[in-house]
Amino acid sequence: MIEFRDVHKSFEDNNVLQGLNLNVDKGESIVVIGGSGTGKSVLLKHVIGLMNPDNGAVYVDSNSISEMNEDGLNQLRKKFGMLFQSSALFDSMTVWENVGFALKRHTSMSESDVKELSSEKLKMVGLVGIEDDMPAQLSGGMRKRVGLARAIAMNPEILLYDEPTTGLDPINAEVINDLIIKMNEELNVTSVTITHDMKSAYKIADTIAMLYNGVIISRGTPEEIRNTTDPVVRQFIEGKASGPISVEGIDK
């Protein structure tokens, strides 16, 4: 359903993606792990055309994203839902206007129907009675959940999550994990999740892939990743400071 073919992406002389290949099947929940600043968000932004590869191509339903025209891309984007690392709620709008934004623009639903459906989506993520609040009034965990409600508003086929649990306390993180699993099961979506939270990764993944030095160096089921002998992956999942992964400014 989603395919990266030899994708290269650089920012000036910072080579972030260096010939990345990745395949995501329909209905699969894939989790991409990797250290901070390794290009996980960049990878995710390529899936939905927020960034285009310098070289290589990203295919969704066998369409090359960078070759689509604006209308085609917008048609395709309606099949997507994306949860941003920072939630990215529109802070000039109320919670329900955020959730119902795409519905209001892309369907012929009346305002009251949009509000009702937005409340329903909010209920799915466990939020009741905050429809008329402004995003600035909400806690980080609630903002993430509103972001999730907005992402699922149009019943997407593909959900993209950028570090859904980062910055949350363990309980809120667990709530988000459960919601992601629930979305995958109930809505039968394909999902790509970016994280460096291994607990979350083991929980929600069908497949885990590790991004390192601009390519996917390892890919397998949670069980396979847990038992891997690859020293780079081992170091990452065990969270060791010493090993093949170098951290800038730290000598070992």
Add this chain to the structure above:
Amino acid sequence: MIVKVIEFIGAVIEKPALGMGRIVLLLVSILRGMLKPPFEIRNIIGQMLEVGVNSLPVVLITAIATGMVLALHMYTGFSRFGAEGLVGTVVALSMTREFGPVLAALVVAGRAGAAMAAELGTMKVTEQIDALETLAVNPVKYLVVPRFLAGLIMLPALTIITDIVGILGGYFVNVVLLGTSSKSYLRATWDFLQMEDIYNGMIKACFFGAAFTLISCYKGFYTSGGAEGVGRATTGAVVYSFMTILISDYFLSAWLFR
């Protein structure tokens, strides 16, 4: 040596050239977005209120103060060679041709332009603009077109108001404070004022309105680097808007009032 010189020149012009290219591309997307439905009526009205109505108090004060001080200087200056009778003419011509459009543009660019850069810049660094795109909404059409149209429409409107209020300020100083007869002041105002003065001033205002919104939205749209970046974008928007307004004013005047 020669390679070094060329490299140096390249390095110096690279950034401005890139910026110019992006501004032109932004203008092209704005023009395309303007012609393609859905038309963002609600956003357009909201921005027109923001640019036009909310700028009104500052514009009014600026206009009346300028008209008054202009009339005062002209009166004392012109009385040295007995030309007090021409004060009304000079005030009317200066306001319509020059001070109306330029002052309105500077006030609005400083107020609304800065707000545009800050708002769009914040949306950019908090990924709200990316979020719009993922929701299949063209951010130029949704955010920039309404601001551009508001500048283009409201600045001429504010210019007319500035013209009138400035002339009234001059009238007040000359007639009420300095005792010129009302009839002769008004005659001096009307007799030499031509429609051309007024609508050429409006043409300038349209240009300034388009320029400052384009610059401010561009600065906001290409913000990077968090809160500090938003600050930089806002300052940049005001500085470049002012420069553009003041420099282009000369060339527009030279061209329009041949």
